[in-house]
Amino acid sequence: MAFSQNMLIPSFLDVAANQFKVDENGKKVPQSRKLIALSEMDVTRDVLDFMFILKSDVDPKDIKYKLEIKDWGMRSMSVHVNFTDPLQISAGLKPDEVLIKIKNKQLFYSLDSNRPLMADKIYI
Numbered sequence: 574m575a576f577s578q579n580m581l582i583p584s585f586l587d588v589a590a591n592q593f594k595v596d597e598n599g600k601k602v603p604q605s606r607k608l609i610a611l612s613e614m615d616v617t618r619d620v621l622d623f624m625f626i627l628k629s630d631v632d633p634k635d636i637k638y639k640l641e642i643k644d645w646g647m648r649s650m651s652v653h654v655n656f657t658d659p660l661q662i663s664a665g666l667k668p669d670e671v672l673i674k675i676k677n678k679q680l681f682y683s684l685d686s687n688r689p690l691m692a693d694k695i696y697i
Contacts, residue, residue, distance in 0.1 A: 574673075574695075575649045578685040585609050586645055616640040616652070620680060623654070624672040629665030636661055647684070 586609070614620065617640055625636055637657035644651040656662060663669045673695040675681065681690035 574652070576647075578683045579647045581682040581684055582645060582647060583680050586611065611642045611645065614642060616642055618676070620676055621652075622674045622676065624674055625662075626670040626672060627665075628667035628669050629663070631661045631664050 616622075620642065621640070623638070623640070625633060627633055627636075635658070639655045641653045641655070642650060643653050675690060675693045675695070678690045678693060682688070683690070
């Protein structure tokens with residue numbers, strides 16, 4: 574998903590900001606590391622979750638999936654959705670819709686407006 578403004582990358586993910594420092598000899602040396610890898614995050618618990626608006630006869634309880642953030646940048650975020658049974662998605666004549674529920678709006682902080690995300694739900 575693309576952001577319409579520059580967003581602050583959470584400090585526990587932003588290695589690039591403080592990746593190197595210059596030592597007394599003028600040589601770049603590693604300064605810090607990611608505190609958590611994207612693949613280790615519990616996305617549905619801590620960041621965001623999906624709510625499906627189904628247009629078919631599929632029982633919403635039967636839709637099982639796992640979210641994984643593949644990339645989190647200032648202008649976009651890539652989320653991988655791994656469905657247990659992908660054939661249940663949009664099984665009817667009309668495509669299903671997804672509502673993204675933001676778990677922690679403070680993780681989505683705009684550098685342009687100097688404020689966190691206002692909405693806690695986003696339709697895609």
